[in-house]
Amino acid sequence: MTGPSDPEVIRELRARVAAAVPAMSLDEAAVRAAGHRRVSQRRWAAGGSAVAAAMLLAVVVTTSGWLPVSNGIGLAGDTGQTPCVTAPSVEYRAPGQSVAPLPQGATVTVTAQVGEPVTVHFVGACAAGGRLMINDSGSSGADGFTDLWSGEITGSWTPAEPGPRTLLAAWACSGPKPCPLATLGYITVITGGPRPLDPQPSSEVTPGQTPAASPDLEALAPGEWHLTAGPDVGDADRALASALLTFALDPKAAPDALAFAPTVALGSGATIERSVPADQLRDLAAWDVAPGGGYERNGPFNALEILAARIGGTDDYGVNGGKYGGRLSVSLGAHPGCPYTQVDVPTEYATAAQVWISPADGAIDSCIDWFAVNLFVDGGAVGAVTVQLGSP
C-alpha cells in the first residue's frame, strides 16, 4: 500500500506542531541567578568552604616575540589551613608538544603578538581525597577566565597593547593531611603559547585517509581524521587507535590491526555492563551502553558512533565538522573527565594497558564536546572498551 511521501509526512507534522505549542516563558533574572548558584556550587564543591591556599598559575603575555618558559613555584597566599605544597606534579602541554612536568604553582610565560588571539586551558585534579579549588576570587570572571568549573578553566584574550600582562587562575589542592596530595594538572595553550621545554615534537599519526605531513586540519574532509599522539604512545597503540577509527566508520569491516579478545567487555565510565563475543561487534547496536544515560546526558552511548560522529560530518558547527572534525588524539594511561575530574577506570581492568582516543588539543572548547573512548589492552588484545563523555 502506498502511503504519504516523506515530505508529506513532514509537512503534516509541521502543520500540526505550529498550532499546538503552548505559551511558555521563563524569567531571565531567575535563570541568571540559578546560573550564579550553579557556578558557585561547583566551585564550592571543588574547593570546600575554606581556601586552604591559592597557588598561582600565571600566564604572562608580552609582545616582543617568543620567550622561553620560566618556571617558578609561587605560593600566593595562605588563608588558614596548611596547604600541601609538596609533591604534586603538573604536566604542561602546548599544542602538539609534550613537555616536562611543571610543579604546582609554576609560572608560565607566554608570548603573543598584539592582536593575536590566545586561549589558555587549564585542567587540574587532586587525588587522595584532595579537592581542587580554582580562582577563589568569588568573581565569575577574571580577564577572560569566565568559566570557573571545578578543575577546569579556560580563558581567551587578544592583547591590544604591548607590554606584559597577566592572566591567572588561582588554584590549589586542599585535602586530608598528611601531605602530599597527588595532583594531576595540565595546561593547554591553544593558540599562541610558550616555547616548549621539550624540543622533540610529538609524533603525529597519519592514517591512510589523511595527508602525509603537515596536514591542513581545516581541509579534512568527511571520513578523514588526523590523529595526534604523544611520544610515549607506541606504534602498536597508534595502529590500534587508527584501526578502531576505521572500524567506527565501517563496523562491517574489521581491520587486521584491531585485535579483540574472544569476548569484549563494554561499559561506561568505571562500570562494565556486559561482555560481548567479538564476532558480534560488527553490529553497531551491540556497542550501546548506558541506556539510562550518564554524565548528565541521555543515553545510550556508543563508542563507535561517538568516533564516527567526529570524523564523518560536513557541517561547520560542533564537533562533527568544520574545524573540529577529525582532530583526535591517542594517549595512554588513566585520565580525568571533563569538567569533573574523577578518573573512571573499571576495577576489573585497573592493571590493563589503557589506550584512549579523545578530541585533540584545541579541537574543542567545551566539555560538552569532550569524550574519551578507552581501550583496555591485555596480552595484545582489546579486552574492554569504555566510553566517557563530558557533562553539558
Add this chain to the structure above:
Amino acid sequence: MTGEPDGGAFTDELVELVPVASKVRRDEGFAAFMAGSQAELLRTAWLLVGDAYRAEELTQQALVRTYGAWSRAQRDPLAYTRRVLVNLRTDTWRRRRHEVLMAPERLPDRGRAEDVGVEQRDEISRVLGVLSARQRRVVVLRYLLDLPEAEVAADLGISVGTVKSTASRSLARLRAELPGAAGPGPTDRGGDDDRSQ
C-alpha cells in the same frame, strides 16, 4: 624555584584582574540572548518532552548551563543551548520520563472540544509519543527545527548515517500516525533505530 610568586606582583594583580565589568558584559549578553531565543528554545523543549512545565524546567536547566559556560557558548549560544537541551538528562527527566513516553494508546484521542489548543497539543503529543526517545530527538532537530543532518549528528553525538536511518525509520512510524498526511503506510513498531550505516 622559590617560595614566592615570580615577581611578587601577581597577588596584587589577582585582585586587580577580577573585573566586575566582565560579569556585567556577560549578564548583558546573556540577557539579550535569552530574550531573543527563549521562545524557540521553549518550543524545542516542548517538542522533546511534550509538557509545558517540564519544557520550561528543561529549558531553564539548559540556559543555566549556557550561562555558566558563557565565554564558550557566546560564539553561538543558541546552538550551544540547543545542544545541551537535547542531551541533558535531569533527575526530573528520569523520574517523570514515563509520563512523557507513556504508551500512545493511553493518551487521550481527543481533547476537550471547546479547547482547540489542548486538543492539538494532545494530538501532537500522541503522534510524537510513538517514537523512541532518540527518534523523537532526531525528528525534532531534523524536521521541526530543520537542521542539517550533520548538525543533528553533532548535537546528538551520533553518526550522520544513524541520523539518516533513524529519521527514515521515524517517518515510517509517523506515517501511520498522521492520517491527514495520506493513507496508512508501512508501520514499524519494532526496534529503536535502524543502526545500519
